[in-house]
Amino acid sequence: MSRPVLMATAATLLLPASAHAAGGQANASAIVMFLAFIVATMGITWWAARKTKTTADFYTAGGGITGFQNGLAIAGDYLSAASFLGIAGMVYVSGFDGIIYAIGFLFGWPVVMFLIAERLRNLGRYNFADVTSFRLGQVRMRVLAASASLLIIALYLIAQMVGAGKLIVLLFGIQYKFAVCIVGAMMIVYVAFGGMTATTWVQIIKAVLMLIGATLMAILVLAVFTFNPDALLAEAVRVHPSGAAIMAPGSQVSSNPLNALSLGLALAFGTAGLPHILMRFFTVANAQEARKSVIYASTFIGYFYLLTFIIGFGAIALLVRNPQVFQPGPDGSIDIINGLIGGTNMVAVHLANVVGGSLLLGFLAAVTFATIVAVVAGLALAGAAAISHDLYANVFARGRASEKNQLRISRISTVALGVIAILLGIVFENQNVAFMVGLAFAIAASSNFPVLVLSIGWRGCTTRGATIGGFIGLIVATGWVALSKTVWVDVFGFAEPITPFPNPGIVSIPLAFFAIWLFSVTDRSAAAQRERAAFEALTVRSQTGIGASAASDH
Amino acid sequence: MSSQSVTVTERVLAHPKYRILVRKRNRISLIFFAVMLVIYAGFMLTLAYFPELFGRPIGPGYTLSIGVLTAVLVAISAVVMIAIYVSFSNRVFDPLIRQIVKDVQ
Numbered sequence: 001m002s003r004p005v006l007m008a009t010a011a012t013l014l015l016p017a018s019a020h021a022a023g024g025q026a027n028a029s030a031i032v033m034f035l036a037f038i039v040a041t042m043g044i045t046w047w048a049a050r051k052t053k054t055t056a057d058f059y060t061a062g063g064g065i066t067g068f069q070n071g072l073a074i075a076g077d078y079l080s081a082a083s084f085l086g087i088a089g090m091v092y093v094s095g096f097d098g099i100i101y102a103i104g105f106l107f108g109w110p111v112v113m114f115l116i117a118e119r120l121r122n123l124g125r126y127n128f129a130d131v132t133s134f135r136l137g138q139v140r141m142r143v144l145a146a147s148a149s150l151l152i153i154a155l156y157l158i159a160q161m162v163g164a165g166k167l168i169v170l171l172f173g174i175q176y177k178f179a180v181c182i183v184g185a186m187m188i189v190y191v192a193f194g195g196m197t198a199t200t201w202v203q204i205i206k207a208v209l210m211l212i213g214a215t216l217m218a219i220l221v222l223a224v225f226t227f228n229p230d231a232l233l234a235e236a237v238r239v240h241p242s243g244a245a246i247m248a249p250g251s252q253v254s255s256n257p258l259n260a261l262s263l264g265l266a267l268a269f270g271t272a273g274l275p276h277i278l279m280r281f282f283t284v285a286n287a288q289e290a291r292k293s294v295i296y297a298s299t300f301i302g303y304f305y306l307l308t309f310i311i312g313f314g315a316i317a318l319l320v321r322n323p324q325v326f327q328p329g330p331d332g333s334i335d336i337i338n339g340l341i342g343g344t345n346m347v348a349v350h351l352a353n354v355v356g357g358s359l360l361l362g363f364l365a366a367v368t369f370a371t372i373v374a375v376v377a378g379l380a381l382a383g384a385a386a387i388s389h390d391l392y393a394n395v396f397a398r399g400r401a402s403e404k405n406q407l408r409i410s411r412i413s414t415v416a417l418g419v420i421a422i423l424l425g426i427v428f429e430n431q432n433v434a435f436m437v438g439l440a441f442a443i444a445a446s447s448n449f450p451v452l453v454l455s456i457g458w459r460g461c462t463t464r465g466a467t468i469g470g471f472i473g474l475i476v477a478t479g480w481v482a483l484s485k486t487v488w489v490d491v492f493g494f495a496e497p498i499t500p501f502p503n504p505g506i507v508s509i510p511l512a513f514f515a516i517w518l519f520s521v522t523d524r525s526a527a528a529q530r531e532r533a534a535f536e537a538l539t540v541r542s543q544t545g546i547g548a549s550a551a552s553d554h
Numbered sequence: 555m556s557s558q559s560v561t562v563t564e565r566v567l568a569h570p571k572y573r574i575l576v577r578k579r580n581r582i583s584l585i586f587f588a589v590m591l592v593i594y595a596g597f598m599l600t601l602a603y604f605p606e607l608f609g610r611p612i613g614p615g616y617t618l619s620i621g622v623l624t625a626v627l628v629a630i631s632a633v634v635m636i637a638i639y640v641s642f643s644n645r646v647f648d649p650l651i652r653q654i655v656k657d658v659q
Contacts, residue, residue: 096621103625109636
């Protein structure tokens with residue numbers, strides 16, 4: 001699409017909202033807040049860059065982040081635009097079904113806490129591959145971890161970049177390619193110069209802004225209904241085309257219950273395998289702080305999801321009263337689902353304008369932008385770690401890479417990832433990317449999670465078992481989605497899907513666990529004996545923290 | 555692995571409280587994990603196979619359905635479980651760990 005056409009499209013899309021006095025000001029306040037965010041985060045990056053001298057500084061912010069700060073940063077890293085705008089949009093479209101995602105994302109956190117967090121911190125230094133390769137073969141475990149991580153990061157990045165580009169076009173009225181370039185360029189600056197320190201503070205600021213914005217919106221929505229949630233729901237049921245059905249599990253679930261369960265499994269177990277989330281646990285001083293990180297993070301995330309329910313149902317009840325946010329059909333009628341300007345991802349943004357006016361709209365636009373760069377920066381850092389720390393330092397250089405070289409490669413990887421993210425964002429502009437975050441979670445749950453859990457929790461796990469099982473999980477999850485309706489039919493245009501339902505989790509997760517078990521117990525090699533024998537030392541360190549990497553001094 | 559760290563590891567392994575720590579902690583983690591699974595699987599299975607139940611209002615005159623209320627409670631339960639686990643770790647495991655670390659170093 002040429003530039004004028006795109007600008008015109010963006011302008012038409014924005015026009016109905018900005019035809020009234022609010023819109024113009026909204027743009028102005030959005031731009032002011034957006035600039036304030038850039039100035040603040042660039043200042044932080046400048047400060048962080050001076051502190052970033054070693055790879056430990058680059059990947060873990062020197063290990064000096066507190067549990068509370070890290071909890072906020074995790075919330076900032078985890079609550080992507082998909083959570084923020086996507087769940088509100090799903091609740092708006094189908095009510096209860098949108099809630100399922102929020103519950104699934106949230107239940108990742110008990111899994112992280114009970115099975116992973118503290119032992120991960122005690123065993124690793126920069127990323128989770130340090131943990132899976134603690135007693136297993138360095139090269140094979142690093143290659144597996146880097147393969148799964150880079151695939152997860154690529155999928156997540158594409159989804160973020162495409163979503164980001166489209167949102168920024170709508171919010172700020174700029175060109176799509178330009179929007180994608182801004183996000184990519186900012187990510188490169190934050191991560192390449194400021195490393196984990198800058199990334200952490202960008203995520204903390206974003207989490208605080210997002211919690212404030214969502215709290216304000218929820219209060220303003222409830223205030224319309226004199227703080228009676230049932231009155232809000234009654235109004236939502238009255239005006240929604242599906243009526244009372246929005247209060248019950250809907251067609252998405254009933255058409256294929258196995259698919260819903262499969263999705264639930266991937267969401268709950270995927271969190272504990274997301275490389276950018278696991279990486280955050282190495283920024284705190286010890287296992288106790290890691291534990292604190294989880295309780296703070298899950299509290300913020302849980303609270304935030306409760307707010308998105310209110311925002312989603314509030315949008316159903318209130319947007320319909322504002323015809324200017326809809327594109328009327330040819331006969332002048334309004335379809336509240338398909339007629340929403342900018343699509344249902346814009347539900348929260350429109351609601352901000354409706355309940356809080358242009359100032360809140362501007363605030364929310366700035367928060368959305370902050371959200372995207374914060375998540376993208378976290379992903380880039382995890383990607384740089386996979387390339388520099390896993391593939392370069394421990395596979396290619398076999399652990400003999402100098403500190404200086406590692407840091408240099410990390411920065412080069414960051415720039416390369418930023419450029420790739422921009423290119424992918426442009427290539428996938430008009431593709432359906434909705435399946436990508438789900439697939440990223442499925443791969444994390446089917447490859448990283450089983451390998452991580454069994455390598456630290458089961459004596460019998462061997463390199464052969466973990467490698468084969470991890471790759472089986474990765475390949476089955478990816479292949480399943482590629483052959484499902486969401487990709488095989490919707491993207492490639494074939495008539496019939498090959499897999500019976502789109503979500504692979506219920507097959508790929510147990511299969512990965514089974515394969516790791518099978519190929520471990522049948523492994524009679526001498527290396528396998530040594531790996532089993534090394535389990536005691538691993539357990540001592542994972543339980544007591546003796547020998548765990550400490551915070552570096554500053 | 556240096557010889558010193560081997561001896562520290564051996565001393566930890568020989569520490570009577572280490573066995574207690576590992577056994578207790580593994581059991582507690584698994585119990586919490588199992589409770590979480592029961593709550594989560596209960597929620598997912600109910601919504602997948604008994605959607606009508608979740609669609610019912612919580613009482614006459616209410617719009618709020620059993621499903622939406624359950625979802626809110628299930629969300630809160632996730633955070634509460636983590637909070638209980640953390641307080642358990644602070645009270646029971648941390649003193650044990652401190653004791654072991656002090657004794658072997």
